Amino acid sequence: MALAELTPAESRSEVRLISSPTAEPLWVRVLLMGITFSFLALFLVLPLVVIFAEALSEGLQVYFHSMEDPDTLSAIGLTLLTAAVSLPLSTLFGVAAAWAIGKFQFRGKNLLVTLIDLPFTVSPVVVGLIFVMLFGREGWLGPWLAEHHIRIIYAVPGVILVTLFVTFPFVARELIPLMESQGTEEEEAACVLGANGWQTFWHVTLPNIKWGLLYGVILCNARAMGEFGAVSVVSGQIRGETNTMPLCVEALYNDYNFVAAFSVASLLAILALVTLILQSVIQWKAKRRLQMAEQAFATGEETL
Amino acid sequence: MSISVENISKNFGTFAALSDVSLTVNTGELVALLGPSGSGKTTLLRIIAGLETPNPTSGPIRFHDEDVGNRYVGDRRVGFVFQHYALFRNMTVAENVAFGMKVRPRRERPSKKEIQRRVHELLQLVQLDVMAHRYPNQLSGGQRQRVALARALAMEPKVLLLDEPFGALDAKVRRELRGWLKRLQQEINITTVFVTHDQDEALELANRVVVMNQGQIEQIGTPDDVFHNPKTEFVVNFLGQVNRFSGSLENGKVCFSTVAWEPPEPDHSVRGPASVFVRPHEFKVEKNPGDDPNFRATVCRIHSAGPNVQIELEAESGETLVAEMSQERYRLLGLERGSEVYVSPMNATFFMNGSC
Numbered sequence: 001m002a003l004a005e006l007t008p009a010e011s012r013s014e015v016r017l018i019s020s021p022t023a024e025p026l027w028v029r030v031l032l033m034g035i036t037f038s039f040l041a042l043f044l045v046l047p048l049v050v051i052f053a054e055a056l057s058e059g060l061q062v063y064f065h066s067m068e069d070p071d072t073l074s075a076i077g078l079t080l081l082t083a084a085v086s087l088p089l090s091t092l093f094g095v096a097a098a099w100a101i102g103k104f105q106f107r108g109k110n111l112l113v114t115l116i117d118l119p120f121t122v123s124p125v126v127v128g129l130i131f132v133m134l135f136g137r138e139g140w141l142g143p144w145l146a147e148h149h150i151r152i153i154y155a156v157p158g159v160i161l162v163t164l165f166v167t168f169p170f171v172a173r174e175l176i177p178l179m180e181s182q183g184t185e186e187e188e189a190a191c192v193l194g195a196n197g198w199q200t201f202w203h204v205t206l207p208n209i210k211w212g213l214l215y216g217v218i219l220c221n222a223r224a225m226g227e228f229g230a231v232s233v234v235s236g237q238i239r240g241e242t243n244t245m246p247l248c249v250e251a252l253y254n255d256y257n258f259v260a261a262f263s264v265a266s267l268l269a270i271l272a273l274v275t276l277i278l279q280s281v282i283q284w285k286a287k288r289r290l291q292m293a294e295q296a297f298a299t300g301e302e303t304l
Numbered sequence: 305m306s307i308s309v310e311n312i313s314k315n316f317g318t319f320a321a322l323s324d325v326s327l328t329v330n331t332g333e334l335v336a337l338l339g340p341s342g343s344g345k346t347t348l349l350r351i352i353a354g355l356e357t358p359n360p361t362s363g364p365i366r367f368h369d370e371d372v373g374n375r376y377v378g379d380r381r382v383g384f385v386f387q388h389y390a391l392f393r394n395m396t397v398a399e400n401v402a403f404g405m406k407v408r409p410r411r412e413r414p415s416k417k418e419i420q421r422r423v424h425e426l427l428q429l430v431q432l433d434v435m436a437h438r439y440p441n442q443l444s445g446g447q448r449q450r451v452a453l454a455r456a457l458a459m460e461p462k463v464l465l466l467d468e469p470f471g472a473l474d475a476k477v478r479r480e481l482r483g484w485l486k487r488l489q490q491e492i493n494i495t496t497v498f499v500t501h502d503q504d505e506a507l508e509l510a511n512r513v514v515v516m517n518q519g520q521i522e523q524i525g526t527p528d529d530v531f532h533n534p535k536t537e538f539v540v541n542f543l544g545q546v547n548r549f550s551g552s553l554e555n556g557k558v559c560f561s562t563v564a565w566e567p568p569e570p571d572h573s574v575r576g577p578a579s580v581f582v583r584p585h586e587f588k589v590e591k592n593p594g595d596d597p598n599f600r601a602t603v604c605r606i607h608s609a610g611p612n613v614q615i616e617l618e619a620e621s622g623e624t625l626v627a628e629m630s631q632e633r634y635r636l637l638g639l640e641r642g643s644e645v646y647v648s649p650m651n652a653t654f655f656m657n658g659s660c
Contacts, residue, residue, distance in 0.1 A: 185390035188355055193404035193459060194378040203403070207394035 051269050055262035066260035067267075071240045075248035075264070078156065082244060083224040086164045090220050094171025095213070099205070101172075102179025103187065116173070119166050128233025131162050154236030159244060162230040167220045174216030178209055211286040215279065222275045226268060305462035305495055306331045307352060310363030314347050314356065314519075321347040322519045326363070334489050334496045336506035339516035340542070345499045346387075346467055348516070352497065353465050354380045367463060383456030383494075387468040389448045391440035397451050398423050398436040404459045426454040429488070446477040453485075457492070464489075466498035470505065482509055503543050507531060515539050537655050540581045547587075547625040551580040551654070558654050561619045562599040565649045577657045584614060584628035586651040591637055596648035601625070603643045608634065615639065617647065 024032075056063055067073070097116060101109060119127065133139045135152040145152060152158045186208070190200040206213075228246040235242035239251060245268055252261035307329040314322040322344040329335045337345035350356040352365060354377035365373040372380050392400050401423045405414055414422065427433040430450040440448055449469060456464060469485070470478040486509055489496050500506050506513045507527040515522045515530055515538070523535045534540040541548070551560025556570030560580040588596065604624070605616040613634040615627050627647060629637075639645070 185386055185388060186392055189384070189386060189390040189392070189455075190403070190407075191377045192353060192355070192382065192384040193407065193455070194381075195403070195407040196378070199407045203407070204392055204394075 048269055051262055051265050054258060055266040057262075058259050062259055063263050063266075066257075066263045069260065071243065072248055072252075072260065072264060074240045075243045075245050076267070078159065078243065079225050079245040081156070082160050082163045083221055085160050086167050086224045087217060087221055089164055090168040091171050091213070091217055093168050094173075094175055094216060094220075095209075097172040098175030098179050098209075099201075101176050102182070103184050113176070116169050116176075119169050124162075124166055124227065124229030125233055127165055128162055128230040131158060131165070131230075131234050135161075153234050154238065155242060158234035159231050159242055162234050163224050163227055166227055166230055167224045170220035170223065171213065171216035174212045174219070175209055178212040179205075182208055211282060211289075215282050218275055218278050218282070222272060225271055305368040306366075307463060307495060307497065308366045309348070309352065312348065312351060312362045312365070313359045314344070314351060314362075315359055320519050322351070322358070325516075325519070325521055327514060327521065327524070329495055329497055331368075331495055332493045334486070334498075334509060334511045336510035336513045337497065337499045337516055338501070338503060338506040338513050338542070340501055342518075343516040344519040345501075345514075345516045349465050349467055349497060349499050352463075353377060353382050353384050355384075381459055381461050381463075383453075383459060383461035383464040385449070385452045385456050385464075385466040385469055387471050389440070389452040391448055391451055391455070393440050396437050396439055397427065397432065397443070400440070400451055401426055401455045401458050404455065422458060426458055429457070430454045444477075445473045446481055449473065449481060453488075462495065464494050464496040466496070468499050468501070470502075471500070478505075485509065507543070515542060517542070534653060537579060537581070540653050545584055545626065547582045547584065549580040549582070549623060549625075551578055552576060553578045553654065553656065558652050560652075561621045561623055563597050563647075563649065565597055565652055567652070574656060578654045579657060581653040581655075582625075582649050582651070584626045585612075586649060587625070587627035588648045588650055589615065589617075589627050589629060589637065589639075590646045590648070591643075593646045594648065596650075598646040598648035601645055601647050603639055603641055603645060606634075606639065606641065617645065619647070 067076075097112070100106070101113060132153055134141055135145060135158065136142050137146065137153070139153075150157075152161065186204050187200050190204045195203070225244075226246060227244075228250075231244055232247055232250075235244070235247060237243055237247055237251065239248075243251060245264055249261050249265045249268070252258075252264065308327070310326045312322055312325045313320070325344070325348060327348070337348060339345045347356060351358050354372070354375065358365075358373075362373075364371045367380070392403065395403065402419050405419045405422065408414075423436070424433060427436055430453055432447060432450055432454070435443060435447060435451075440451065443451065453466075453469075470481055473481065482505060498509070507530075510527060512524060513527055513530050514524050517538045523530050523539050525533070530539060531543055534543065540546055549560035551558060553559070553575050554564075555575075556572040557564040557566050558578070558580055559565075590598070593600075600620045601617040603615055604618050607614040607616075608631070611631070612628050613631055615629070615634075616624060617627060618624050625647075637645075
């Protein structure tokens, strides 16, 4: 039956092939879309449904009650704190790095670009271990830190440090191509007009990169809240002290406290969904702005 | 305010963009830096503006006898118009023009009202006051160019520098803006330097033309001067269409193809091989051999669409050349492909080989 349906479509598609060389036959498109959608349903939508179904399996009251546990609340608090500290810092770093790479020529530029990608390519667990080796009791800086009663590993500073490490490329990655493509002409114009560095950045550079910046910050936030591997290694997973939300989920699950585990997981899932929605809205807005500008330009072109 | 630069050199890595260039621009003058891409003209302009620093061995850059070489670009108070306008895309036209006044230190900053008044005045000057609240991407190329100019003038600069000001515009708009810029420059009487690779633009607009090639100045002179008395082969070649022949100088006569042309002031002291340049309009084409020294040629092609007719010819000696004549004369001669004609040079420019 399927074959009988496909044959006329195939013959039609041959005609279409002539008009558009990249249009695939119908059955190829159906197959590709089918694979994609089944994959998405199986690996993304189903787990999401499971999370919410499990979290709400014993009713809303239990759902909310499970989050009132002091350890869980502390995990939520620590996650928010981590994000609050790492977001501004990686934004600052990202803008500085993108500025340096996009607007200046200097030696070692390629090296810098490669280094920025490092946190993406190194496994988070390895990142955690590196920090333990550096700041742990047996680590390089361990004795000195112990002398001064500074605790980094198995404490909150360690959690924040590794989160910073894994999140710092996001903003830079987003901004570097943007700033490179925009060039330096507008900045030069601002300089000629007498603006100082700060005025140039604030009035000229920043408005031009704000959408890319926001996009980078959102991605960065998602990673900061969701990081498991690296944080798990350096935090020591002390309940109520160094557990973040992802670690808390695991701890609750290992305690066979499924409803609570899935409740916290659902919070993370909601966060992910909000991030995705924000991301699409921003993309859509940026695209619309571009289209409007192009349209306006096309109509403006006819009048001089 | 006059501009003078002395012995300016600039290297980008191993590439010498400018070597030992000196130039003086007088107060109120409109000077064109003319040359092909890579000739260093834009680099020179950017050095004057302070957007590039010349090599440390270079001489001073003076604005009206004051050395500004060590002064930061924003403190030189030059009006600079970029090739691609470089308008601030996130600001309206009015905000773009106001920017230079708004970023001044508080003591020197005009009041809000004063800024508004100036912006309005400047936009009127460039005939764009109705566009004040539009964004740059809502304007056409010619309008953007005018906004860029208004923005540059807002600083009340003593010097106006324009980098390929009409480069990105289509031919018709370019012509309109050219005339408009010339009038504006005379009206506000501002020392102006502009960069162009378009010889028509340079010859039409400028009081003086600086012809540049490979980081050096080939010739400085009035448009008439550089066009009629070119000093180097490069200048002849660059300024308009020209026929080049390898010939020689003998007994004061310029010999090329199968003709010997006598210059009005023959110099008998030099002889030897020479490069000879004749512009298309400097050839006289006749049906019959006249009294003038001439050579025979055959018509290969005729371009008659335009104010003048261009005729491609093949000389008896095998060289191909282009001659130009009026439509009227073309009709009178009744030329067509394959016609036999006699060509006499009315003028020629020649350079002894090896001398330049």
